[in-house]
Amino acid sequence: xxxxxxxxxxxxxxxxxxxxxxxxxxxxxxxxxxxxxxxxxxxxxxxxxxxxxxxxxxxxxxxxxxxxxxxxxxxxxxxxxxxxxxxxxxxxxxxxxxxxxxxxxxxxxxxxxxxxxxxxxxxxxxxxxxxxxxxxxxxxxxxxxxxxxxxxxxxxxxxxxxxxxxxxxxxxxxxxxxxxxxxxxxxxxxxxxxxxxxxxxxxxxxxxxxxxxxxxxxxxxxxxxxxxxxxxxxxxxxxxxxxxxxxxxxxxxxxxxxxxxxxxxxxxxxxxxxxxxxxxxxxxxxxx
Amino acid sequence: xxxxxxxxxxxxxxxxxxxxxxxxxxxxxxxxxxxxxxxxxxxxxxxxxxxxxxxxxxxxxxxxxxxxxxxxxxxxxxxxxxxxxxxxxxxxxxxxxxxxxxxxxxxxxxxxxxxxxxxxxxxxxxxxxxxxxxxxxxxxxxxxxxxxxxxxxxxx
Numbered sequence: 001x002x003x004x005x006x007x008x009x010x011x012x013x014x015x016x017x018x019x020x021x022x023x024x025x026x027x028x029x030x031x032x033x034x035x036x037x038x039x040x041x042x043x044x045x046x047x048x049x050x051x052x053x054x055x056x057x058x059x060x061x062x063x064x065x066x067x068x069x070x071x072x073x074x075x076x077x078x079x080x081x082x083x084x085x086x087x088x089x090x091x092x093x094x095x096x097x098x099x100x101x102x103x104x105x106x107x108x109x110x111x112x113x114x115x116x117x118x119x120x121x122x123x124x125x126x127x128x129x130x131x132x133x134x135x136x137x138x139x140x141x142x143x144x145x146x147x148x149x150x151x152x153x154x155x156x157x158x159x160x161x162x163x164x165x166x167x168x169x170x171x172x173x174x175x176x177x178x179x180x181x182x183x184x185x186x187x188x189x190x191x192x193x194x195x196x197x198x199x200x201x202x203x204x205x206x207x208x209x210x211x212x213x214x215x216x217x218x219x220x221x222x223x224x225x226x227x228x229x230x231x232x233x234x235x236x237x238x239x240x241x242x243x244x245x246x247x248x249x250x251x252x253x254x255x256x257x258x259x260x261x262x263x264x265x266x267x268x269x270x271x272x273x274x275x276x277x278x279x280x281x282x283x284x285x286x287x288x
Numbered sequence: 289x290x291x292x293x294x295x296x297x298x299x300x301x302x303x304x305x306x307x308x309x310x311x312x313x314x315x316x317x318x319x320x321x322x323x324x325x326x327x328x329x330x331x332x333x334x335x336x337x338x339x340x341x342x343x344x345x346x347x348x349x350x351x352x353x354x355x356x357x358x359x360x361x362x363x364x365x366x367x368x369x370x371x372x373x374x375x376x377x378x379x380x381x382x383x384x385x386x387x388x389x390x391x392x393x394x395x396x397x398x399x400x401x402x403x404x405x406x407x408x409x410x411x412x413x414x415x416x417x418x419x420x421x422x423x424x425x426x427x428x429x430x431x432x433x434x435x436x437x438x439x440x441x442x443x444x
Binding site for chain 1: 350366399400410411416417423
């Protein structure tokens, strides 16, 4: 809160003094995200207990974006990611593979079968004995139930199906479990979050915990929450999945990255999701 | 000056420090400070200003505001403003901060610009691939001296 406020003061000063430091962004922590004039999303709330020693309040990345980008996400007609989610619904209903089945054959209509699912992922899978991301679960169904080729972990089709599934939890609070059998993976993710990498020697916390609210070059640093994923990025004009973003951030520390779908990124995703417990799933969000 | 800098960069990429230069692993700290020039000669302040605003080199303004460099866009706020830093720190201290700021500020997020070991998963620039065994520091000895020469001019 203090950080966001101080940024606003700085911005006001810069304007008053007409100093031409580029890209001073404003973050209005009281702005409300109401989609299509009807669904109010929680973009700011009390931090979950496990995070209380690090911060009091958690914010969606939406809070840190420009007024224009914020407004574009508030209307499904101006959020280009909605088209990908719609294409994902077609994939959901399309028969594929040797078993002659679609996702709908087992789960029914996506609105029914996938309601609330995204909010609790990544999740411990008892039968498989592992923590699974949405992407892993999609590919498991394709392989074992449909007899279809798995999608590439980060790919257009995977991005679209995950977008479609995520939309069925829009407005529900992120609520991933971090105890029981998931605890070990969660702890590994937490360790990765605080481990510095690369020649710039930075951890996720260096930017997203110690410096959210601050400008780094032309970017306004957010808390790096993943409640908004998948996101449509205006920068590359496509759906970006969680592991894609992780890879970009690790690369930017001048490091050898981990791969999408790797055990490291799965653990990191569970941990990151848990830092956002209480924020709304945004379905498909919009970022620059 | 520009040509000299480029030549130095090319040589260092090839894995060798120039004759008479202090190699990254041989830098001697006195606390957080480094007394002697890494090249044995003074740097060029104008070249230093360029390095500080160039994304592929120092990229210092990604994190710092510097009024003297305000013609360059996008100054960050992760570190303090560098206005007046030449009054707060001696030349030797500034050299130490740019070479490896962790020797002055424990646990800082400011990267070390003249260091080639002790990294976790060092990468090859921004490719996401592993760095070659003999990767160069982010800045050459000459570039460090140029930056230091500029920083000492930032008086209150």
